[in-house]
Amino acid sequence: MSDQQDTALEDWRGVKQEITEETDSTVGLRPASRRLLAELVRPYHRWGMVLIVVVVLESLARLAIPVLVQRVLDDGIPALTGGDATTLVTLLGVMVAAITVQVAGRAFFLRRSGIIGNDLLLTLRRRLYRQFQRLSVRFHDRYTSGRAVSRMTSDVEAVQELVLQGLDVVVAALLTIVGSTIILLLLDWRLALVAFATYPLLWLLMRWFAGASTRAFRHVRTLSAIVIVQFIETMTGIKAVQAFRREPRSRDIYEGVALQYRDANTTALRVFARAMPGIQFVGHLGIVVVVTAGGFMALSGELTVGTLAAFVLYVRMFFDPMQDIGQFISSLQSALTALEKVASVMDEEPDVRDPEQPVPLPAARGEVTFDGVAFEYVPDTPVLPGLDLRIPAGQTVALVGTTGAGKTTIAKLIARFYDPQEGSVRLDGVDLRDLDDATLRRHVTLLTQENFIFAGSIADNIAFGRPEASREEVIAAARAVGAHPFIDAMPAGYDTDTGKRGSRLSAGQRQLVAFARVVLADPRVLILDEATSSLDVPTERVVQRALSTILADRTAVIIAHRLSTVEIADRVLVLQHGRVVEDGRPADLVAGEGRYADLHRAWLASLA
Secondary structure (H helix, E strand, O other): OOOHHHHHHHHHHHHHHHHHHOOOOOOOHHHHHHOOOOOOHHEEEEEEEHHHHHHHHHHHHHHHHHHHHHHHHHHHHHHHHHHOOOOHHHHHHHHHHHHHHHHHHHHHHHHHHHHHHHHHHHHHHHHHHHHHHHOHHHHHHOOHHHHHHHHHHHHHHHHHHHHHHHHHHHHHHHHHHHHHHHHHHHHHHHHHHHHHHHHHHHHHHHHHHHHHHHHHHHHHHHHHHHHHHHHHHHHHHHHHHOOOOOOHHHHHHHHHHHHHHHHHHHHHHHHHHHHHHHHHHHHHHHHHHHHHOOOHHHOOOOOOOHHHHHHHHHHHHHHHHHHHHHHHHHHHHHHHHHHHHHHHHOOOOOOOOOOOOOOOOOOOOOOEEEEEEEEEEEEEEEEEEEEEEEEEOOEEEEEEEEOOHHHHHHHHHHHHOOOOEEEEEOOOOOHHHOHHHHHHHHHEEEEOOOOOOOOOOOHHHOOOOOOOHHHHHHHHHHOOOOHHHHOOOOOOOHHOOHHHHHHHHHHHHHHHHHHHHHHOOOOEEEEEOOOOOOOHHHHHHHHHHHHHHHHHOOEEEEEEEOOOHHHHOOOEEEEOEEEEEEEEEEHHHHHHHHHHHHHHHHHHHHHH
């Protein structure tokens, strides 16, 4: 590998380590995985019992066929030479019935297990989707989108395979192995002991395969997630990749990951390629031993030809499930690893939780209070060391300060994307931790410069917070922020498709649509975090005129570096290291000699 690739691979080794740590190296299931598996299969336990009965009947029918072959050779054909065809016809009829039962059982099992498998897959995907939505912002900050996609796709399908194959292979294989062993002993215990001489070789081979495949397929599963992560992250940031000409480096990183994934698959296939032919060899060796010993016994009259034929069929029947078990072990290791990863997500608890007994807030006024709030993203690195702040209902407050002063953190705490480590954030005197999520989201809305525009029509995006809103209400919200003229000028008007992430709209148009979304939702507290930073000057002027309407009769917290936005505020708070160092009306602070006055003079100089 080139030096450039070696350097590039450092970029994803940390991700690889993080993903690898999601599972341990042990075989089997941890309690969380067992609990998840039990919850998934519990609704289908009755059908599971039915399928087990079907598998048992199918296996018994299959086990009966060699015995029927013996009877045909030893009884049916000799009777036919004497002119009596009744025995042969009866045996052939029973054989056809056994084959019919086997075929019908297999068809029923495949059909019903396929339906159950798809239902189980749907249930697991729904639960995962709800869980990802339920988890807090802190979780999503550290959990990459590529890993989430891996959980929702390949890992979920691997769990489905585990459930379906497990029932079929384990039950059918055990019945076949135990049944054929017992029948061999009943047919002729001496020849059965000869056949059993090859079993220790098979046991050693299966034990080696189980251990080797466990390590190999866990490694494959880990690297599979890393490949998805790298691809998703690159495609998500493709504009930045192309803008900074990072294609060669991104390609080197992906090729390095893909190379390791290929090598891991090669190792796993090598283990599989050694085990399967080995099982076949031991099986053929067992048949050779049985035919040789049984042939001498038949020549001496100690064994009938029919019994020898049945012996060969049962020995073959004993070894065939071993290949099925070998293939199942390979997929089992992959599925167990996938189940561990899915269970690790399902076992996560949100940092921000709904209270057990929420406090009702039927008519919020919008007063926001910080009472001794201390917060840190990283331990021992405080962002807010102990903030006391009161924002009266209906007041518009602008937060000003350098990067890292705590402005956005205050916004996220008001929106309860995080909870403070100390103190409390209150809405109308009620701790946000005592409000259920639906109540909080109805009264508090955060609007950032990166508001997501979903694929669909402009009207659907404006009505995102109120899907039941009428078209007239949607248009009124657009008019309030000055978005109606550009929407109305589009060929399809409000039914215009926004494209992926709003790609068919300009940055300013996307922001105006987001503003209209907020107006329609009509929260009591509105937080604008750099919400006008992506607008050009003409569009910003349109928004500035609309802000007076948007902010009327509601509490607003504005975070902006553009002081043109700050000037509409009733009050300005200048922050430094998480503390308020200036507090007053914009005009009063501009007239003084403090930090805000310095910022205002610098801003005016930049416009000259």
